[in-house]
Amino acid sequence: MAERGRVYKTEAVILRRRNLGEADSIFTVFSAREGKFDAIARGVRKARSRMGGHLEPLTRTRVMLAQGRSLDVFTQAETVEPYRTLREDLDRAAAGLYCADLLDAFTAEHEELPELYRLLVEILQSLDAGLGLHVVRYFELQLLALAGYEVQADACAVCGARLPAEDTLYAPASGGLVCRDCRAGAGTGRILGVTAIKVFRFARTATVGEFAALRIDPALAHALEGALGETIRYVLEKDPRSKRFVAEVAALPPLRTSEAGRNVLPAEPGD
């Protein structure tokens, strides 16, 4: 953790909020320098609060904090990136919340993780910019790698032998793909096709933009989501709580284009 004065400034992404008393909230934020921590914002739920809109979950904000006895207290907040699309598109909001939830589950408080911060910002930017929702898989893969659970996709995770280009067992308990000889005792898993394996390998060196440009059909998306979901469940020993919401949103009827933005958002003046 970086050395902090009594009052300090940092840039952070707001992960979650819970209400406290009549008008206060406690926010869990993730910052490049301070890592993940909780801090309290006084009076933030009043309509005229100067910080209110700047501390919404999934916004990137410059904050100033004063050290408190137990929790630090926000004294100023100014939005850097509001990621507005996440506020106006339910699928993207669900994806963003899932990523924030996952990061929360994988991190301890006050751990300095600048690479993870960059990754989170990149993903929120990508979701905000309308890139394919499969960038969430990129986030999962990179997060697992940064947390020390890199998915082994090049060689057999058990014996290290080279893998032939064929359908291969993916076993979370073994840490990735497992060759035919090692299948017994590798733990349960699912068979992944060659394309899914290529996606895993590609993600390791690709930028988020390159990964977003991949064309991923629904069957492949399902396989990737399943495999990574099983890995995350294996590591955390539970599913992230927001995962159910992502599934519930995916099951909703799609918004008809004539409805999108029309009923809910006022038309642009001059439209």
Place this chain on the structure above:
Amino acid sequence: MPEGHAGPPEPITRLIDEFNKLPGIGPKSAQRLAYYILRVPEHDARALADAILAVKARIILCSRCLNITESEPCGYCSDPRRDQSVICVVEQALDVLAVERASGFRGLYHVLHGVLNPMDGVGPEDIYVRELVTRLNDGTVTELIMATNPSLEGEATSMYIQRLVGPLGVKVTRLARGLPSGADLEYTDDVTLARAFEGRQEL
């Protein structure tokens, strides 16, 4: 605890424990309240106890709008002068009071009793969403006004309901977003200010 150094008498401890369960009341405040009750006249203490019991005994949720009420259906749902074709959807029963006080709205309400909060595991089945969809089935309602809070969770809830009822052909609107009176442009967040611009009106 050593012999001879007992805490307060048992009824006081019990009262402290009960106060301590209330939101925003810590152990010190609970102690102070309990010792205050000890000193108030008996009829005041009885009035407080009776008021608490009456709330639990007489207040129910209206089977249609799920607002808190003493009669079934509630005063809003049973008032024939109110517009039966518009439902204003709010997060909490307290929000009904705020809308009634300020807006001149004369339609019906639906109280969700919460908001979707994926990270805390609050999903659609934990709030009264299904009951809302059921109310739309007979075709009387033509507009839903989403009056959830303009927070990420409130907006996600509105969008969820919009998607859910989409196939029913009901118009879904939401309250305008913009600057509260007394606000300071300098401190207004980007999303609110952008929406305030989009919703600008001719003077």
